[in-house]
Amino acid sequence: LVNVIFELAKFAGKYKELPTLGFTHFQPAQPTTVGKRATLWMQEFEMDLEDLEYVLGSLKLLGSKGTTGTQASFLELFDGDQKTIDKIDPMIAEKMGFEACYPVSGQTYSRKVDTRVINVLAGIASSAHKFSNDIRLLQHLKEVEEPFEKSQIGSSAMAYKRNPMRSERIASLSRYVLADSLNPAITASVQWFERTLDDSANKRLSIPEGFLAVDGILDLCLNVVDGLVVYPKVIEKHLMSELPFMATENIMMDAVKAGGDRQELHERIRKLSMEAGRNVKEKGLDNNLLELISQDDGFNLSPEDLQKIMDPVKYVGRSKEQVEAYLKNVIDPLLEKNKKELGVKAEINV
Structure with missing residues (x-):
């Protein structure tokens, strides 16, 4: 998990200034940068690491408390010596590398512990799934692609295709873990009194398989992030095709500065935007909004003036500064705190 965050950090730093079309509802929206988008993925993994460290740091050992957790047998063994009995659990905890034992229990530790552990794994799976979905959508747009081996077959039928197979595998395994997380929660909820044995078979499947699946998920994430391919020209093309619509406020303000009436210009630009939209959607033409505006005397703006307004950097806000901070x-x-964990590489067969 630390290594995935490390690779994402390198990627975010490299592309912190590269403007790209933002999306809300997967519809074109205000631009961001490629690096800023990567920080959104990274922050979710960072939250998972915080949860992992918290749960790991607060886990306790069952200790030795007997058949129903009352330590009745120790009273018999030590002739009722309470102080000697009180020494047992701390000694066991230290021997096993734990800070402490749970102060009370039935025959087993509370199965709530398993729920806490699997929820951390499910959190990682959720973050990985969101990341993989975004990569799959970006690969459809041909803006960003997961790595592709020289001899890799993209499609059994269509040789030209480059399917996002790694990201799809991330999504597949992640869904398994998300569903698997229900097992310990249900098991914990149906334990009867001091214990029942219907937890055993379920736990022996759900807990190990949850860990194995997340291990595979993080290997895949590490492999994908380490080899992401970015296509700036395609990103620029998509951004510039939509930017005129998003720049209308700036265009209108510049026209007002040049002597235009804001109310009148607002209505003019609304009508021209609708016309340009029809040209794109109904006629399959390029977005010609800038051309329409430059031909409208009410705006008093030349094509050169409009091109200056079209600088994508003007519309990404504080994306670069947010990434840096x-x-x-x-x-x-x-990463400095976890530097001993760095250096893991993942090789994936596809």
Whole structure:
């Protein structure tokens, strides 16, 4: 998990200034940068690491409490010596590398513990699934692709295709873990009194398989992030095809500065935007909104003036600064704290 965050940090830093079309509802929206989008993936994995460290740091050992958790047998063994009995659990905890034992229990530790553990795994799976979905959509747009081996077959029928097979595998395994997380929760909820044995078979499947699946998921994530391919020209093409619509506010303000009436210009630009939209959707033409505006005397703006307004950097807000601050203030300290964990590589067969 630390290594996935590390690779995402490198990717975010590299592309922190590259403008790209933003999406809400998978519809074109205000631009962001490729690096800023990567920080959204990274932050979710960072939350997972926080949860992992918290749960791992707060786990306790069952200790030795007997058949129903009352330590009745120890009273007999030590002739009722309470102080000697009180020494047992701390000694066991230290021997097993735990800070402490749970103060009370039935025959087993509470199966709520298994629920806490699997929920951490499910959190990682959820983050990985969201990441993989975004990569699959970006690969459809031909803006960003997962790595593709020289001899890899993209499609058994269509040789030209490059299917996002790694990301699809991430999604597939992640869904398994998300569904698997119900097992310990249900098991914990149906334990009777001091214990029943219907937990055993379920736990022996759900817990190990949850860990194995997440291990595979993170290997895949590491492999994908380490080899992501970005296509700036395609990104620019998509962005510039939509930017005129998003720049209408700036265009209108510049026209007002040039002496135009805001109310009148607003109605003019609304009508021209609708016309340009029809040209794109109904006629399959390029977005010609800028051309329509430059031909409208009410705006008093030349094609050159309009092109200056079309600088994508003007529309990405503080994306670059947000990436830099996030990496410096959050991720760099996290990686420094976990530097012994760095260096893992993942080789995936597809």
